[in-house]
Amino acid sequence: MTHTEDKKSMLSQGIYIFVYLALLTGLEFFVAVTFKSVVLLVVVALVKAALVVYYYMHVYKLNVDGEGDHDSYEYKSGTNRLGLWLFLISDSFVFGGLMVMRINLLGLTHPNLNQLLGLGVTSVLLVSSFFMNRGETMIKNGDRQGFLNNTLITFVLGFLFLIGVVFVEWRIAAHEGLVASFGDPAKGPVGGVFYMMTGMHAFHVLTGLIFLAIVWLNGRKGLYDQKSYPVEAAAVYWHFVDVVWIFFYPALYLIGTVIV
């Protein structure tokens, strides 16, 4: 499939991709509760991540000509885009390291967590990515009000995710005995792994929310009507946070057997 630059079809492409992602998430959950194939879960996560990276984060935009006027806005945006992706590569090593830690310490087990809540926050984050994509497409099409509305929805959903993880999920977990210091030789340091992974991700969600707020406030002043790269940057970062959760969600909620 080729990426299309047509205004309408960009928006409808966003919808198609969202439907695929939603179906895959459903499939993921179904696999996890029925025949528990780790390989299939990994494949689904990889496909989901690839969809987001290509269609929502439009990684192909990195592939631009190095020639051109070095002082033009386009060329500078290209440099900024490269810088942002380099940062994301760097950051993914943190999450990769956490994943390695999780596999090493917990293996094919996962903490006993509220599955419905997990699916709920995951869906919220996924839907927020959809609206972020719409917002970004709209500002590129010159629709400032549409961009502001969609960014605001993204912000609210992101905020809900943060509340869901930090103030609901963490509370429930702690209440059921999964505190940060929990761990024993048979089960592994479950509390540490759970809070470190969700906490590091939540920290990135928080920074993403700050970027969204900045972009929204400045967008109201009309700052991005012509020069819209900052919106793209905030969006790509937001989608990156979503990609991380695409891997962390199965790693913490779905893979393997429950530690009791």
Add this chain to the structure above:
Amino acid sequence: MMKSRSVGSGLLLLLVGGVIGYGVGLGLDFVVTGVLNFSGSVAGLFALLASVTAFFFGVYGYRGITRGLVWQVLGTILGGLFVTAIRFLMGLRGTELFGTFFFSEPAWVFGALVGAVSFLFGVGVMDDWVKWARGIDTPEHHEDKPGWEKYLGVSLDHKVIGVQYTITALVLISVGGLFALIFRTELAASQLQFLTTTFKLFNQTGPQIYNALMSLHGMIMIVSILLGISGIINYVVPLLLGAHDMAFPRMNAFAFWVAVPASVLLLMSLILGGFETGWTGYPPLSSRGPVGVQMFFLGVFVAGWSSILGALNVIATVMRMRAKGMTAMRLPILAWASVATSIIALTATQLIGLSFQLVMFQRLFGMGFFDPTKGGNPVLFQHLFWFYSHPAVYVFVLPGLGVISELLPVFVRKPLFGYRWVAMSSLGIALVGFIVWAHHMFTSGMNEYLRVPFMYSTLLVAVPTGVKFFSWVATIWGGKISTPTPMLFVLGAIIVFLMGGLSGPPNATVSVDLHLHDTYFIVGHFHDTIFGGFVFPFFAALYYWFPKATGRRMNEFWGKVHFWLMTPSFLILTFGMMRIGLLGMRRRIADYDPALGFDTTHLILTICGFAIALSVLIFLINFFHSMKHGEKAEGNLWASRSPEWQVPSPMAAHNYEVPFEVVGEPYDYGLPGSKYIEFAPAQGKKH
């Protein structure tokens, strides 16, 4: 307020601030503990912070670095008080509320983090970003005022930042070297002479101070190396590329300034109880120990951001800011090496940050990552740690090896042999470097089947490194060699790095390493590689590009004295280390059995250590003296083909007045009629 700012008033204030800080610290400590601890940590810490801040106030006034330091101190105190207040509300009292070092451990950690962030806001490096976030545009370039004052505040000019990096690296090298001299003196004879168990400083005994100094020597040198390579890369690479600055000037400034609070944190670790773990900070030892361990972890974590963001900037600069016609295979070798080194620094650095962060969280919240009683795995720490810390040594040496390849053709007047192979070998070393980390862990108790694959991958590093040696030797072969000081250091680097390289395979071989692990043989080996790969090329680069930065050259005679004093002393030092290492001298220990018969060797090693320190002192005096009084050198002093030497020194604020185009090969020295660059006709002026 003093009218005239000078080093003299700075030194005066340093004394006054130190005394006041000492008094305040002593008083605070007394309030909490009820004891007047004259050599205690709190008094020492306040004396250090107050004296350094007062010094910069005297030199520079309340702006730039001074404001940053003041904000860091205030941020640390406020952050600490904040956590203490929360703990008070939680019902903690007495020693629970306040720890051994005034604040409790969580209060120190949070306070130190707040302090580091406060520094960045105080120094002013966040100003433009804050304005952007509020929707206010700022001019793309800020003009610096001429003179030395721009170096103590935020500047966006890559040349200023390069000098800031270099000077900070030299300061840290001096501090780290001083630490080495202290514990080297203790090692000069067996038994404890002055760092005895009755010796008390900063709440530590003599052997504890030895351990802390030894550990800090390692980490401070590592940070200084990272800053040193950033200094060279920052100054030189944009000039080589024909760029007017780095790709992201504000992030460039940020990456430098974040290293300053990191250095302060590292020094704080010595005072707040020290850390006895060695620079590797392995748990379980590091998950106990005093607050100093936390400050060490936090300092490295913050310094890591400097390295990561600097690397990001270098890659973006090389990919996007090249002059017309500078294709990949016409890129200077130093630019290739910088990219290779940056690929590692960009990615792997996150893993040391993460591993240290995990131990910090383990200590703060009782998380069980590396605690076997909670199902944790201490060996996991070593994997995460070495995944950075082995490639890190390639971060240290690759730019240095690039400097060697860059300078060698200039001084032998011959083309660089095998340009493409040399360019690719840097990338090769960087990529192979990612799959060798577990050779540090042959004795750690990791799965035994991992040993042999890691042995072979390690030996594989010798291939791209060998390519470089082959190229250097073939480049020298039949050349018209001249030996001014930079060339001496280039040749010294090749020889010393060869010694480091040859002592490497024995360590990589499992069977031998089981005996050599944690002995002085390893210490000798890595000092050879780091001196050959970083220190010698760093000095070569400083002597070589000094005229470019200042318009004056460093004194040749004293440069040669520096070289001829340092090189033999250094070789004796490392060969001696390897000798006693083979005979069983353990590394990192404060004392050794006189029956081992190492006293004479250790005495020689100590003398050599002092000789190296003397040579570096000569260098420093030469360096700072030549800035003002050196012989004028404004032209193409070394008859180089490189673009930065085709324009007068020192460089103009935005580098090249006229853009140039690359029309030939970079290193075709001695070939008649060959051209590397061509300046555009004057009307093609930009900016």
